[in-house]
Amino acid sequence: MSQSGITRRSFTRTALAAGGLLILPQFAARPALAQPKKGGRFRMGVQQASVSDSLDPARNEADPAILLGWQLRNNLIEISPDGDLVGELAESWEPADGGRRWLFRLRKDIAFHSGKALTAQDVIESFNHHRKEDSTSGGKGLLTNVTDIKADDPQVVEFVLASPSVNFPYYVTDFHFMICPSRDGGGIDWESGDGTGGYTLVEFTPGVRSLVKRNPSYWKEGRAHFDEVEMLFINDASALTNGFRVGSLDAIGRVEPRAATFLERLPDVRIVEGVGNRHSTLPMRVMDAPFGDENVRLALKYAIDREQWRTAVFGGRAVLGNDTPIGPLNKFMATTDEIPQRPYDPDKAKFYLNKAGLSDLTVRLSTSNTPYPGAVDAAVMFKEAAQKCGITIEVDREPDDGYWDNVWRKAPFCVTHWDGGVTEDYMFNLAYTKDASWNETGWSDERFDSLLKQAESEFDEAKRRELYVEMQRIYHEHGAAIVPVFMSHVHGVSNKVATPEKISGVTSFDNQRASERWWFSE
Amino acid sequence: MYLIRMAGQRIAAGVLTLLVISALLFFSIEALPGDPARAVLGQTATPETIAAFRKEAGLDRPVLVRYGDWLASFVAGDLGRSLASRRDISGLIGDRLFNTLILAAVTALFAVPLSIILGVASAVWRGTLLDRLISTVSLAAISVPEFFIGYILLAIVAVQLNLLPSISSVHGGMSLAQWVPVLVLPCLTMAMAVSAHMIRMTRAALVDVMSSSFIEMARLKGLSNLRIVFRHALPNAVSPICSVVFLNIAYLIVGVVVVEVVFVYPGLGQLLVDSVAKRDFPVVQATCLIFATANIALNIISDILGAASNPRSVGR
Numbered sequence: 138m139s140q141s142g143i144t145r146r147s148f149t150r151t152a153l154a155a156g157g158l159l160i161l162p163q164f165a166a167r168p169a170l171a172q173p174k175k176g177g178r179f180r181m182g183v184q185q186a187s188v189s190d191s192l193d194p195a196r197n198e199a200d201p202a203i204l205l206g207w208q209l210r211n212n213l214i215e216i217s218p219d220g221d222l223v224g225e226l227a228e229s230w231e232p233a234d235g236g237r238r239w240l241f242r243l244r245k246d247i248a249f250h251s252g253k254a255l256t257a258q259d260v261i262e263s264f265n266h267h268r269k270e271d272s273t274s275g276g277k278g279l280l281t282n283v284t285d286i287k288a289d290d291p292q293v294v295e296f297v298l299a300s301p302s303v304n305f306p307y308y309v310t311d312f313h314f315m316i317c318p319s320r321d322g323g324g325i326d327w328e329s330g331d332g333t334g335g336y337t338l339v340e341f342t343p344g345v346r347s348l349v350k351r352n353p354s355y356w357k358e359g360r361a362h363f364d365e366v367e368m369l370f371i372n373d374a375s376a377l378t379n380g381f382r383v384g385s386l387d388a389i390g391r392v393e394p395r396a397a398t399f400l401e402r403l404p405d406v407r408i409v410e411g412v413g414n415r416h417s418t419l420p421m422r423v424m425d426a427p428f429g430d431e432n433v434r435l436a437l438k439y440a441i442d443r444e445q446w447r448t449a450v451f452g453g454r455a456v457l458g459n460d461t462p463i464g465p466l467n468k469f470m471a472t473t474d475e476i477p478q479r480p481y482d483p484d485k486a487k488f489y490l491n492k493a494g495l496s497d498l499t500v501r502l503s504t505s506n507t508p509y510p511g512a513v514d515a516a517v518m519f520k521e522a523a524q525k526c527g528i529t530i531e532v533d534r535e536p537d538d539g540y541w542d543n544v545w546r547k548a549p550f551c552v553t554h555w556d557g558g559v560t561e562d563y564m565f566n567l568a569y570t571k572d573a574s575w576n577e578t579g580w581s582d583e584r585f586d587s588l589l590k591q592a593e594s595e596f597d598e599a600k601r602r603e604l605y606v607e608m609q610r611i612y613h614e615h616g617a618a619i620v621p622v623f624m625s626h627v628h629g630v631s632n633k634v635a636t637p638e639k640i641s642g643v644t645s646f647d648n649q650r651a652s653e654r655w656w657f658s659e
Numbered sequence: 660m661y662l663i664r665m666a667g668q669r670i671a672a673g674v675l676t677l678l679v680i681s682a683l684l685f686f687s688i689e690a691l692p693g694d695p696a697r698a699v700l701g702q703t704a705t706p707e708t709i710a711a712f713r714k715e716a717g718l719d720r721p722v723l724v725r726y727g728d729w730l731a732s733f734v735a736g737d738l739g740r741s742l743a744s745r746r747d748i749s750g751l752i753g754d755r756l757f758n759t760l761i762l763a764a765v766t767a768l769f770a771v772p773l774s775i776i777l778g779v780a781s782a783v784w785r786g787t788l789l790d791r792l793i794s795t796v797s798l799a800a801i802s803v804p805e806f807f808i809g810y811i812l813l814a815i816v817a818v819q820l821n822l823l824p825s826i827s828s829v830h831g832g833m834s835l836a837q838w839v840p841v842l843v844l845p846c847l848t849m850a851m852a853v854s855a856h857m858i859r860m861t862r863a864a865l866v867d868v869m870s871s872s873f874i875e876m877a878r879l880k881g882l883s884n885l886r887i888v889f890r891h892a893l894p895n896a897v898s899p900i901c902s903v904v905f906l907n908i909a910y911l912i913v914g915v916v917v918v919e920v921v922f923v924y925p926g927l928g929q930l931l932v933d934s935v936a937k938r939d940f941p942v943v944q945a946t947c948l949i950f951a952t953a954n955i956a957l958n959i960i961s962d963i964l965g966a967a968s969n970p971r972s973v974g975r
Contacts, residue, residue, distance in 0.1 A: 542698075
């Protein structure tokens with residue numbers, strides 16, 4: 138099972154992170170970078186591997202398949218490291234009917250590795266692969282709003298939606314929606330690994346290794362610099378770090394904070410960080426006493442020392458959370474002026490405890506290192522901090538195997554991990570509305586849900602911002618999850634590897650596109 | 660004649676054991692908390708996709724029916740398909756079984772003769788400095804878990820000295836020259852784990868025989884020490900030595916999971932661990948049955964060799 142959670146999507150808006158200061162990326166001064174060089178075999182060490190990894194995009198779930206998928210294929214749109222939407226196979230896109238229909242115009246003269254030309258049919262079949270009746274795709278849930286996909290013009294694909302969605306273009310950037318060649322008679326050919334991407338498939342042995350070589354006629358300018366990319370799938374963290382130290386690997390991802398601190402001291406390597414929306418939550422299930430009481434929840438929110446988590450558990454490679462899932466990459470993350478940062482405050486914790494009519498409180502917190510390495514240590518730190526607030530936390534260490542099945546959404550209070558949301562509406566719809574499939578706390582609020590409906594179809598950015606900030610305010614005050622920190626994606630790379638000035642924090646490995654964005658400098 | 664009858668009985672009993680093991684395995688995986696559909700589809704799975712998966716994989720049928728179906732196709736030689744990847748299990752297992760067998764064979768090839776020589780040496784020169792040295796080293800090796808030996812070797816040979824690769828991720832396109840360096844460390848680790856046991860048992864068996872009266876007789880006849888050992892003592896110790904050797908060869912095949920993880924060696928053990936995590940019972944079944952077969956077969960061979968080496972049982 139993939140250890141790292143629930144979704145791997147979110148959007149880069151780091152410009153908004155620092156005190157709400159909006160710097161438009163296109164105006165930011167850029168130092169002249171060395172021109173990317175071509176050549177070399179890039180050897181990546183990749184975790185989360187399993188023998189059941191597959192080339193089928195419907196089965197995309199963990200790093201190996203997604204990285205390989207984007208070596209071989211493209212989406213309609215990708216997200217730049219600055220968080221902007223950039224056309225891949227779609228040259229342009231526009232809404233119609235107030236966001237009820239979306240039209241994507243395809244780039245001309247794009248060919249698959251096999252030589253077959255890209256058509257609207259390939260796009261339609263690639264999406265229907267996830268939508269069909271008996272689909273087991275993890276992407277199916279993202280397309281429930283889509284009622285039809287058609288192409289009246291062979292260059293334009295039209296998505297018809299049940300309800301208007303401003304952010305629909307963000308949805309097609311999801312890692313499930315890679316475009317594969319369609320088959321005569323319906324369906325797609327995913328088995329061959331054919332695609333329009335920067336590399337062609339040489340070998341893929343699930344759970345062991347993959348090898349691709351550069352597609353000499355790649356349509357994208359200035360991308361895919363390596364001659365070959367080899368991925369070795371290594372789940373064991375110390376084997377991965379060792380392999381990197383001795384130079385058998387050029388880059389590794391999902392480096393544990395402790396290992397990063399150690400690797401940083403080595404001479405030939407550097408640590409590359411993608412600031413992201415990955416976050417830990419501590420969901421309190423409102424149907425289980427005492428968490429139905431908002432005052433108890435507030436007491437716990439003030440009883441956690443977020444700064445200590447940030448530095449001690451994540452080695453400073455994290456951003457403080459403010460009890461909402463909207464993080465530094467979201468466009469509309471509330472600034473600390475709009476919603477002040479909640480501090481560690483034993484007095485306030487005691488105050489809310491009193492307000493709940495309690496003089497002391499004992500709760501059990503279920504945890505394991507399955508959500509992320511260090512989750513158990515973090516829980517123990519919470520216990521120590523809460524002790525000073527008159528709250529006793531009994532830390533229950535649960536077995537790693539089966540944690541998501543047996544503990545998550547069953548234990549009244551536990552530790553979880555999310556990779557963060559593609560846009561605000563995505564994250565809220567996934568886990569925060571009344572009907573959300575993954576609502577892990579059982580919390581709901583009518584006004585919150587109706588604000589979301591409004592925001593989803595609001596094309597005016599200023600108004601949309603107001604709506605989303607208000608939703609964050611509601612959740613910050615009344616919600617049922619503690620969100621202590623947003624953690625960065627941490628990579629180790631050899632000094633021979635050059636990376637762009639800023640890498641994407643949407644998910645690991647530059648939003649899984651390191652193979653086409655990075656290069657060897659020597 | 661006796662040997663053939665014995666082999667026949669042993670093989671029949673072995674097949675029966677395999678059947679019992681397959682049932683035990685099936686129902687214990689069934690009893691594990693956690694659902695294959697959820698384990699395979701991951702956290703993004705919705706109730707709808709989970710239902711679709713269960714239907715596609717036939718998980719919606721009763722347990723006994725599924726076991727019956729599996730058994731019927733297994734007997735017919737069809738290992739079935741993996742629940743998680745939908746690939747043919749025989750294809751999934753082929754390369755990995757080969758890797759596991761290569762590692763076991765290479766290790767056995769130098770660990771077995773070396774252990775027997777050292778065991779005999781320490782029995783012959785019992786009580787000398789050499790005997791004590793061998794005893795101490797082998798006792799130390801047997802007391803340390805093999806993953807620890809693996810990490811120590813990695814830290815010294817691969818990381819500090821940078822003599823050998825730390826990752827042994829082998830694959831089909833590798834030449835012999837590429838295979839050798841990656842095999843050294845895993846083989847060395849495995850050899851250290853199994854040699855101690857073989858040395859100790861060889862020594863004990865030989866010492867036991869050496870204290871019997873016919874050796875005393877040989878000694879009184881004035882035979883040389885070496886002649887006593889190789890002509891008289893060793894042939895009588897073959898049976899216990901054989902059984903410990905085969906026990907350890909079986910261990911080389913079934914007990915390598917930890918070493919595979921440490922060195923990232925793609926063998927059967929890693930496949931088993933992955934498959935248990937995904938609750939992929941057809942693959943777990945197939946892998947465990949291979950392990951069980953290896954164990955049972957090697958035990959039968961060891962029994963037969965033991966019996967064959969005993970003149971009394973052959974003459975019967």
